[in-house]
Amino acid sequence: MHTTAPRVLRRLDRRTPRRTLCRRGSRGGMVRAVGSDDSLLVARLAAGDDRALAEVLDELGPAVHASARQIVGDTATAQDVVQDVFLDLWCHPERYDETLAGLRTYLTLCARHRALDVVRSELRRAGREARHTRELPQPRQPSPGEEVAAADTASAVRAAVRALPPDQRQVVELAYFGGLSYRDVALRVGIAEGTAKSRVRLALAKLGAVLDHELLEPS
Amino acid sequence: MTILPVPELRDRVLTAARRARPPGRALPRVPEISAVEAFRRAVGAFVDLMTDLSPADWRTPVLRDLDVQALVGHLTGVEGDLQLALAGDAAVAKADHVASTQPAAARQAGRSPELTSVEWLAAVDATLAAVRDADPDVVVLLHGMRLPLRCLLVVRAFELWTHENDVRQATGRPASVPQPAVLRLMTCLAVRLLPHGVSGVGGAGPLDLHLVLTGTGGGTWDVALGDRSTATVAPEVAIVADAVLFCRLVANRIDPEDLGAHLSGATEHAGVVLAGAAALALD
Numbered sequence: 001m002h003t004t005a006p007r008v009l010r011r012l013d014r015r016t017p018r019r020t021l022c023r024r025g026s027r028g029g030m031v032r033a034v035g036s037d038d039s040l041l042v043a044r045l046a047a048g049d050d051r052a053l054a055e056v057l058d059e060l061g062p063a064v065h066a067s068a069r070q071i072v073g074d075t076a077t078a079q080d081v082v083q084d085v086f087l088d089l090w091c092h093p094e095r096y097d098e099t100l101a102g103l104r105t106y107l108t109l110c111a112r113h114r115a116l117d118v119v120r121s122e123l124r125r126a127g128r129e130a131r132h133t134r135e136l137p138q139p140r141q142p143s144p145g146e147e148v149a150a151a152d153t154a155s156a157v158r159a160a161v162r163a164l165p166p167d168q169r170q171v172v173e174l175a176y177f178g179g180l181s182y183r184d185v186a187l188r189v190g191i192a193e194g195t196a197k198s199r200v201r202l203a204l205a206k207l208g209a210v211l212d213h214e215l216l217e218p219s
Numbered sequence: 220m221t222i223l224p225v226p227e228l229r230d231r232v233l234t235a236a237r238r239a240r241p242p243g244r245a246l247p248r249v250p251e252i253s254a255v256e257a258f259r260r261a262v263g264a265f266v267d268l269m270t271d272l273s274p275a276d277w278r279t280p281v282l283r284d285l286d287v288q289a290l291v292g293h294l295t296g297v298e299g300d301l302q303l304a305l306a307g308d309a310a311v312a313k314a315d316h317v318a319s320t321q322p323a324a325a326r327q328a329g330r331s332p333e334l335t336s337v338e339w340l341a342a343v344d345a346t347l348a349a350v351r352d353a354d355p356d357v358v359v360l361l362h363g364m365r366l367p368l369r370c371l372l373v374v375r376a377f378e379l380w381t382h383e384n385d386v387r388q389a390t391g392r393p394a395s396v397p398q399p400a401v402l403r404l405m406t407c408l409a410v411r412l413l414p415h416g417v418s419g420v421g422g423a424g425p426l427d428l429h430l431v432l433t434g435t436g437g438g439t440w441d442v443a444l445g446d447r448s449t450a451t452v453a454p455e456v457a458i459v460a461d462a463v464l465f466c467r468l469v470a471n472r473i474d475p476e477d478l479g480a481h482l483s484g485a486t487e488h489a490g491v492v493l494a495g496a497a498a499l500a501l502d
Contacts, residue, residue, distance in 0.1 A: 044459060048240075048241075048438055049429075049431045051429070057229060058222075062223055062224070087232070093246060094246065
């Protein structure tokens with residue numbers, strides 16, 4: 001039986017100091033040789049080792065989150081950015097070029113870019129909504145009969161909404177009575193946008209059983 | 220180390236990642252090829268090397284007491300034994316891989332390299348003809364191995380690549396790397412056979428192996444090693460290594476300490492795993 005000399009088998013440990021050294025290139029310029037830890041981690045990611053992803057997330061997740069939060073301004077949206085950044089690293093590890101930057105720098109830059117995209121998208125959405133509001137025709141004054149009917153309907157809706165579970169009632173009130181977008185609802189409640197949408201969908205399904213569904217269509 | 224601001228975020232990200240790309244699926248994806256195609260490509264690489272050899276290269280000692288020409292004779296002998304095995308010949312089932320092919324190696328003495336090449340290529344053609352309509356799942360018994368034909372053809376590709384690099388090293392040529400699609404089949408086969416290799420070197424205790432082979436053609440595997448009949452909990456060792464180097468280890472062409480493996484977990488068990496990998500070699 002072979003016996004293995006453990007002296008040359010390297011322990012896998014992210015805490016070992018990263019070897020980062022500079023050597024002088026043949027033309028006199030400085031050539032940076034990136035430390036082995038980052039390239040090893042990315043090689044493991046490419047090999048489908050999800051433990052490597054967990055290690056990167058544990059070590060660099062807080063920095064990525066902080067970088068995103070500086071730009072988007074709130075924790076919940078920053079979490080969405082963190083998810084996008086690490087999902088991209090997992091699905092496209094080849095996009096990381098170890099000759100250009102360390103993994104920490106690369107991921108925090110990705111977070112900044114993604115966060116800026118989110119902010120730009122939000123600004124565009126707000127602009128569209130403002131234009132849409134300005135361009136809407138002014139509503140005519142309702143007749144006394146229409147006002148009575150509307151009051152009855154509103155009362156029925158409020159009763160049905162009150163009967164919803166608290167988490168669903170909260171998102172419906174914010175979306176339909178507060179006029180918030182799904183993203184704003186998610187930010188306000190501190191949940192993911194997808195979660196906000198699914199809660200609203202569940203609530204609508206329940207309300208639809210007792211109310212005219214058209215009543216609930218958001219404008 | 221700081222922690223993520225919301226503990227649930229870690230699970231959320233990992234769950235989404237595993238849904239987007241299941242663990243173990245290596246990138247970049249390599250095209251899937253059949254075992255016959257892997258064998259054919261390994262033959263092609265060996266032919267390319269042969270056409271580049273000088274008369275002096277053919278006489279260069281390369282392995283055991285074989286020069287390059289005798290090594291090609293050995294390969295001719297292996298093809299002959301494979302064809303016998305496909306025909307159900309019981310004698311080659313237990314035959315020794317080296318001893319059984321020694322006559323074919325010895326008869327190359329005094330021949331021209333061209334004749335040796337032609338004989339080997341004819342043997343390869345006969346193998347390809349024999350497997351063309353064969354069931355790839357049929358179990359073949361050859362040189363102590365009992366494997367489905369599709370696995371045996373990958374073993375043959377593995378051997379051709381190994382001997383190609385024996386010749387390259389002996390004649391001062393740079394080492395070659397299998398094509399990614401071939402390498403993927405080789406790594407998958409090596410991992411599949413690894414439990415046998417480990418038990419063969421005395422690794423009887425239960426052990427969980429998390430094996431990550433990096434580079435194109437690599438992948439990630441969780442392998443249960445040792446006797447699992449009584450143990451409920453097994454120690455786990457994680458080994459990360461380059462896919463090509465791991466194949467060289469499986470071919471017994473490098474020592475475990477030259478693998479440059481990265482270890483974690485129950486690292487005291489890594490030695491028997493790597494020794495088991497090297498024990499898979501036919502030589």
